[in-house]
Amino acid sequence: MRRLIVASLLGAVAIVTASAVDAKDDLGQVQFKVSCTSEAQQKFHHAMALYHSFAWKNAQQTFTEVGTLDPKCGMAWWGLAMVAADNPFAWPVSLKVAEGAEAIDKARQVGAATARERDYIAALDVLYKDHATTPHRTRALAYEAAMEQLAQRHPDDVEARILAALAVSANHDLNDKTFARPLKAAAALEPLFSANPQHPGIAHYLIHSYDYPPIAGKGLNAAKRYSEIAPAAPHAQHMPSHIFTRVGYWRESITANQQSVRAAVGDALYTAHGMDYMVYAHLQLAEDASAAKVFAESSAIRPEPGRTGFGTAFGIAAIPARLALERGRWADAAKLEPPAGITEADWKRFPQAESINAFARAIGAARSGDAAGARREIERLNRLQQRLAELKLGYWAEQTEVQAKVAAAWGLRAERKDAEAVAALRAAADHEDRTEKHVVTPGPILPARELLGDLLLELNRPAEALAQYEAAMAKEPNRFRGVYGAARAAELAGDRERARTHYGRLMQQIGGSDADRPEIRHARAFMATR
DSSP: HHHHHHHHOOOOOOOOOOOSSOOOOOOOOOOOOSSSHHHHHHHHHHHHHHHTTTTTTHHHHHHHHHHHOOOOOOHHHHHHHHHHOOGGGGGSSSHHHHHHHHHHHHHHHHOOOOHHHHHHHHHHHHTTTTTTTOOHHHHHHHHHHHHHHHHOOOTHHHHHHHHHHHHHHHHHHHOOTTOOHHHHHHHHHHHHHHHOOOOHHHHHHHHHHSSSSSGGGGGGHHHHHHHHTTTTTTHHHHHHHHHHHHTHHHHHHHHHHHHHHHHTTTTTHHHHHHHHHHHHHHTTTHHHHHHHHHHHHTTTTTOOOOOOOOHHHHHHHHHHHHHHTTTOHHHHHOOOOOOTTTTTHHHHHHHHHHEEEEEEEHHHHTTOOOHHHHHHHOOOOOOOHHHHHHHHHHHHHHHHHHHHHHHHHHHHHHHHHHHHHHHHHHHHHHHHHSSSSOOOOOSOSSSSHHHHHHHHHHTOHHHHHHHHHHHHHSSSOOOHHHHHHHHHHHTTTOOOHHHHHHHHHHHHTTTTOOOOOHHHHHHHHHOOOO
């Protein structure tokens, strides 16, 4: 296996065919000096520009070309090991350990002419060393420390400072509500952005560092700049939508993802991921026909069997669930089938994607009054949670646990155990609030606290429901269901002024939407009254 990996990475330079990112395209300004031949150096700059916009396939190809042009360039192999590390914000799921370990071993064997380059190779070696016996988190934190030390040893090396900040930000514990690591990374990146305004990685990693509700507004400058810096990179078109989603800028999110999907022709990862964000935004604007059109297009995605990535599987699974749940189509949600674009084998590789289907079916069944159907899906969620724990994917095991708790609460409601249902759903919402969303998703499939508002409203407790909706809106602003729920709860609680404020906000948000949603008809009727 090791020989096969080496052989594949050492393969002859392929002829560049039409792809998501091309050597002629604008990827921003990146200068990463290495002690390789002049021709290899120019390729290396380009390879790092691709890396900084997470264009993995083309970056791998270009680093391979560097090694072919200069077989003594050990940093070409370092680059291949960086590509094998993939998206650090999706570690450990994204990390291709075997490929990366092979590449970094080759980098050490080939060697490097400068101490700085040897420091880069040694730092990345820490991420892969003893991967069979050392937990990922231990290695990731060691890599972060090694990169920070490298940046300190070479203070004039802008790339070292950028990559050190990336490691810090990527190692954020999603349960840490102080956001210590992302804010530390952002503090290092902001002055670099001022000094290097055309560097794609700085803008990119600032967006990631601010991609959390309490601090998302700080990322608007980077979000507005990144797509202009690297217009050829699909990821540079998509990433601004992370910040736009966090602050409820739905039109901007749609535009960003339309551009991303157009740029990502042939790339299932960025197509599915961008489409998921796009569908989410369309639904918040009640643009149901547009959301359905994107879903139809996503249904045609057929990733290569055995090579489906997590982001692709997640996006393809999430889109139909969102279409049903966001519009309250509970019967449709209860009957959702596994996505046709994912093979059964690939589907089973990602329990956290399969859990979306189980969650949607559970909520759909419970809210349709099918307690037995809900129980079956809750049992499936529990099995998936156990599987994720066995895979040592702790974050996703916890997220699936929250989904199971939410579904169980609605199952109790289906059994008319209302007091137990409220207590269970309140606990589930509190649990979800202690965690944070992953970069793969624009948000929870349905926020637990918003669902608690739904339950309280059903039980004719509108004042309590209003408090829950408004709390959910503070975390997930401008969600259609949240804004409408708050308006309806205020109306039923007798607070017509507050209801008018929320209904007015909803009408302004959706503009001239012609979606035939009962919520829109009711809101318009309310606003027509004095």
